[in-house]
Amino acid sequence: MDRNYPILGPVVNVRFHVSGLAERALALARAEGITGPRSLWTILIAMAALGPVCANPPSGPRPGTVPTSWGRVNGSVYDASTGAPIVDARVVCRQDRVFAETGKTTATTDARGAYRLAAMIGRASENFDLGRALSGGIAGLIAGGATNKTRRIDVVQQILRVTATGYKTFEGLVPCVLLDPNGFSVTHAPIILVPERGVGSSFTDPDWGIAALTDVAIQPSIAEPGQVVELAVAIRCPIADPPLDVVARSEWWGSRRLKRVPTAESGLVRYSGTVRAPKPGSSGVTIVTFRLEKSDVPLIAGGAEASAMAQVVVDPSDRQTARARAGAYAAMTSCNYVEATALWQSVCSSGAAELRDWIALAQCSASSGAYGVSADAWARAVDLAPKKLRPSATTRHAEALLQAGNPSAALARYGSTVMSPGADPDKIARAEPPEMLAALGWSALITGDLPGAIRVRDALDALPQRLPETANALRAAVRVEETRIAAEGAPTNAALQAAYGRALLDTQRWEEAQVVMQRATALPSALPSFGRDAAYAAERLQDDRIGESDTRPWTLDEAREQTVISDGEKPRKSSDFWAWHRLAMLLMREMMKDPTVTTGDTARLRSECIQALEEAVLLSRAGGSVNEGLYAGYFGFLSPRVVSIAGYAYPEAAADFILLSALRDISADAEDPYARFCIAETLTDLREYGTAQQLLAGHYGDWSQKPDYLFLEARISLGLGRRDAGLEQLRRVVALNPRSGPASLLLGRVLMENGDGIGSGRALAEYADYYGAVEPPTVGVKQ
Known part of the structure; x- marks a missing residue:
């Protein structure tokens, strides 16, 4: 309703969105002959009774739950066959449910395959701070010190379309691997395009890499005192001049940056440097660690670091031991622990064995399951360790005795002070490191000494620092035993x-x-x-x-009750994230029985679900970092105060934001395949498999033959216990896209759980061909 009201003379056009009550108040005022400014005050009084007057009625998304500011989006595009960066690939970020043809949401890749475009990624705001302005002078005001800035990153994934001549188009979800609120930017996972005549489909994977250390060498590895030694590495990388720094670190030579060596080899980059062997009084050994640093290219898993052994032989009689030590180290770095254990035993049986040799024997024998040998080796290491290393060596020895099934020996050798009845917990906490306390506590618990384990637990509770996992597990185990005895009594x-x-x-x-x-x-x-x-x-x-x-x-009504606090006063909304998240999931199950309906109960449930997700997102922001700015005394603040917020406090909260954004898209277009797929994938991540399955059925057209769709189907089938169907779907995914890392890993785990060790090994080997190192799956452990 538009009205012109004379206020203090001038005519000012004021637009109000008023309720029926305010309209009636205005009519009543006119009936009573109240006009002009007095009628305006009548309206304001009526509206004050209803709530705050606003220029726009409350509608649309809640502030803080939707990105409203443009930020920078970075990423790279690579060739799936060669790993080389793709030049002039066209990248488009979907914004407002549209892939634009031109504009700032589009970009092309440069010579290194990198792209930079813009998208709505969060909220960037600033305001004037009077208090900071008054604390300084003009210089501070000019420098911007009286400004508060907030940078909040909302997005955790985006939808991209990537095209390049001669390659299959990529179109789908791309996760953000780096959120930078200070620079107000996000970085995407690498996008890998498959050539048009290649096998598989284009994809994205955060674990994809193109560079790795493939070979490290020290020549000669067994040197004489003062001899020149070359440190050399070979790096697999398709970029001719990669932005890589290679650093070699060791006790003898400290940190040395290696230099690039020209080579004509394709796909291989070499670095080297020279050092001079020390002149010790006796033969010695050191480990040189080579590492790729400050890399702007994605690294293959396990390819950023490698090590090699360097030795100096003073007495010629030590050369045979040095060769045996070199062979043992090579077997250990190749994870051949049984052979390495035998070789280290040979080294340690010689008269030239050092502390590090006994430690290597202890570690390799433990990895090969020879816990008794490990315990004996650690005992010898304790005897040889200098004073500053003795606490660490004794702790490892106690843990080895525990692993070897001899907790009584650990208590007898190291528990005299800790285990004595009446010992003060604070004194116990000061006597030993927490790892040693945990080992002794477990030894006491295993041998039936619950009071001793309780004393150790109390000592751990008195420590101010973060405890190791073994200590936390001990505290939980002691609590179980305490409560069990009390319950049985x-x-x-x-x-x-x-x-x-x-x-x-x-x-x-x-x-x-x-x-x-x-x-x-x-x-x-x-x-x-x-x-x-x-x-x-x-x-x-x-x-x-x-x-x-x-x-x-939880029922739906119970979940609704948990979002309201009723403590005898006026009911108010709960600030418990989990209450709102729980309600949203229950509403999602009800709503997704027919997600395309836009009227009736489903529409009402959708609206309520969106409100619940908004509350969950607002309550789950990760703690922001605050930079108060540069303070220069008399001049006051010379730089703004910046609050940076990125990410969410829980993985479920990030999922809630994805669901919230996708539900809003579905409200605008019920058939939006991207929104539906986002919801189905996110619900699967949240283990809401039944709801995800309902949503995944239909409305996808050609998508049903895409590897991403089939992989999601496989995950849902496995989640619902249909292992045979899930296994067959995983095989289809790998056949369509052999480079699908997540599918290969999941296939390897499922085959291992089914007892097919050969098939599992084959699937993991295929993964390692593309992604590098991989840990073998453990049966019964969720990954």
Whole structure:
């Protein structure tokens, strides 16, 4: 409603969006003969009763939940066959559900395959700070010291289309591997294009690399005192002049930067440098570590670092031992631990063995399963270690004794002070490093000395620093044992039974926890929360078995109740992220039964789901870093105060932002395949397999034959327990795109769990051909 009102003489056009009540207030004012400015005040009074007056009614996305500022987007495009950068590839970022033909959301790659374009990636804002302005002078104002700046990165992935002459087009989701709020930019994972006549489809993978150290050499590796020694490396890289720094570090020569050596070899870059062997009083050995630093090219996994052994022989009789040591080190770096153990034993049996030789023997024998040999080697290392290294050596010895199944020996040798009854926890904490305390605590727990383990636990609790994983696991195990003994002593005490069950829950022993919590729930004095804990244990047990359970501890009404705090005062919204996330997931399940409906209950559920996701996103921002700026005393602040925020506090929160953005796109276009695929993939990441399967059915056209679509189908099938179907789908993905790293890794794990070690090894070998080093899968461990 537009009205002209004379205010203090001039006629000012004021536009108000007022409610029916305000309209009625204006009509009443006119009926009473109230006009001009007095009628304006009547409107304002009426609107004050309704809430704040705003130029635009509250609609659209909540501030802070949608990117509103343009930022820089960086990335690179490479050839799948050669690894070489692709020049003049055209990259378009999808913005507002559109791939623009021209503009700042488009770019072409340069000589190194790099592109730079613009997109809405978050929020960049600034405001004037009166307090900072008053604390300084004119110089500070001119320099911008009275300014507050906020840089917030929202996006974690984007949709790109990449085309290049002679290559298959890439079009799909690209994850952001680097969020830089200070520079207000994001960096994408590498995009790899397959030649038109090549096998497979173009793709993106954060683990893709094109450069790696392939060979390191020290010549001569066994030198005489004062002899010139060459340090040389060979790097596999398709770029003729890569922006790489190669550094060699060692005890003898410190840090040395190697120089580029011209070579005519294609796809290979060489660096080298010379040093002079030291002149020690006796034969010696050092390890030289070569590392690629300040690299602007993606590195192959495991290819950034390599090492080699350098030795100096003073006495000619030591040369044979030096050769044996070199062979043992070569076997160890090749992960042939059985052979390496035998060779290190040969070295250590000679009279020229050093401390590092015994340590190498201890490490290799432990890796090969010879824990008794490892314990004996660490015992010898303790005798040879200088004072400053002795605490570390004794800790490793205690851990080796524990691994060798001899915890009593660890307690007898190192536990006299720690294990004595009545020892002060603070004194114990000062006596030994936390790793040693953890080893002794585990030894006490295994030998049945619960009071001793409790003393160690209390000593660990008194430490201010971050504890190692073995110490945290000990604390949890001691709590389980404490609560178990208490529960067995009072079988009718519901609180003690529940305490034992919750200790089991904390250690992810779901099946035992479910039994104990059900027993606690059946007791007369049980609390309602006991039943929810039992349901949670059942849910997680089912999740571990098939991926998703039909039994959930929360109903939709219960989840809604958890988002409202009612403590006798006026009800208010909860600030618990997990409450809003839980509600959003439950709403998603209901809504996705028919996600294309835009009217009726589904539309209402979608609106409520969007509101829940907005609340979750606003509550889950990762803590921002604050740079207060440069303060120059009399001149005050000479640079702005900058608050930088990137990412989210939980992985689920990042998923909520993706879901929120995709749901808004679906609200505008129910058939948007990108939005639907984003939701399905994100729900799969959240282990909402049933909901993701409903959404993935239909509405994709040619997408159903894309490797990304098939891989998502395979993950959903495996999550729902349909292993045969999932395995067949994974094989199809690898056949369509042999370079699919995630598919090869998942295929290797599933085959290993099925007992097909040969097939698993073949799948992992295919992965290693493209991506470098890979850890073998562990049966029963989620990866």
